[in-house]
Amino acid sequence: MSLTGNFLKHTLKFKFNARTSRGSLKEKDSFIIKLWDNTSPEVVGMGECAPLKGLSIDFKEDFEETLSGIVDRFGDLTTPHSVDDAFKQAKKLVSKDYPSIRFGMEMALIDLLNGGNRLLFENGFSKGEIKIPINGLIWMGDLEFMLTQITEEIDDGFNCIKMKIGSLDFEKECDVLEYIRNKYFREDIILRVDANGAFKPEVVMERLEKLAKYNLHSIEQPIRSGQKDLMRDLCKKSIVPIGLDEDLIGIDSVKDKRELIEHIRPHYLVLKPTLLGGFKSCQEWIRLAEEKDIGWWITSALESNLGLNAIAQFTAQYPIDLHQGLGTGRLYDNNITSPIKIDTGYLTYDSSEKWDFSVLTETEENSGNSR
Secondary structure, eight states: OBEEEEEEEEEEEEEEEEEETTEEEEEEEEEEEEEEETTSTTOOEEEEEOOOTTTOTTOOTTHHHHHHHHHTTGGGOBOOSSHHHHHHHHHHHSOTTOHHHHHHHHHHHHHHHTTSSSOOSOSTTTTTSOOEEBOEEEOBOOHHHHHHHHHHHHHTTOSEEEEEOSSSOHHHHHHHHHHHHHHSOTTTOEEEEEOTTBSOTTTHHHHHHHHGGGOOSEEEOSBOTTOHHHHHHHHHHOSSOEEESGGGTTOOSHHHHHHHHHHHOOSEEEEOHHHHTSHHHHHHHHHHHHHTTOEEEEBOOSOOHHHHHHHHHHHTTSOOOSOBBOOGGGSBTTOOBOSEEEETTEEEEOTTSOOBOGGGGGSEEEOTTOO
16 A cells, blocks of 8 residues: 655754854754555654755755655555665655655655564664664863863763864864863773864865874864865875765765775765665665775764664664764753663663653644645
């Protein structure tokens, strides 16, 4: 039988002014897809489409209109018979120009396949048997705000800290890194930084050389995306290992993915399913990275707990050797209540905790094909 469904818009409210080199965030819109078969309307698959302003290629004025049009075509879908079938149906329905919607469709279809219980991938994490190591995230702000965050994250048990850099005075950012290294043993704290493409070509190597003194694990996207030759040279010369993030966005075919990796030869890939077009796309990146002995980790893109849960379960399908970027569940005042929790630097799944979607009751629902 064909499927039907709808979507609703939920505006997530940050607990603080979340500042990056691309600007500040106080709230973020998320679109929740609901999908069901009318022969079993009590079984509802749910997915999240959460494009990021200034980063997602599908953050456009016509996003809601496009999503509504896709919802109107849910009749072209059927309950998938496998995860691969869910991937194929999502790809057929949603073009590569709307990666966050394709990701949301993959989520909803796999959830529907598995009974609509938000259990997308059965593994040790979703069974509550293993936990995923994650990095603590330090947002930009004044010196006191950043130092407070660092203390809180380390006191909470995080031994891997990721710090956003690139919007403050560079020397002040280095002062924060030096503070961490002076206060805590190097062996105890892993340090990552994320520049979000903020460094100019004329200063990037000088800054990487200065950052190297802080014994960093890695730096994400030191220069803006699209500068493939310069990024290749940086990866060859830099003492600080470099992770590609924004440079991966918008690349859909396996051929183009392979060409990018072979040209730049990065040390790491930083994978965000919402920005890259979903789980299938990330599977392809992971396979290509491992062929070239390139490290990788998976990061949320400020989704609600619904999307974060799905990403965490997908991540646990793989052996986890590095800290993942999945600590965003605590960012919002009005997040969805879920079984995923943060415990002493790890993401865990507590099956005794129930999903509670009551926070969505005041959101804007699109009628579409709704019941």
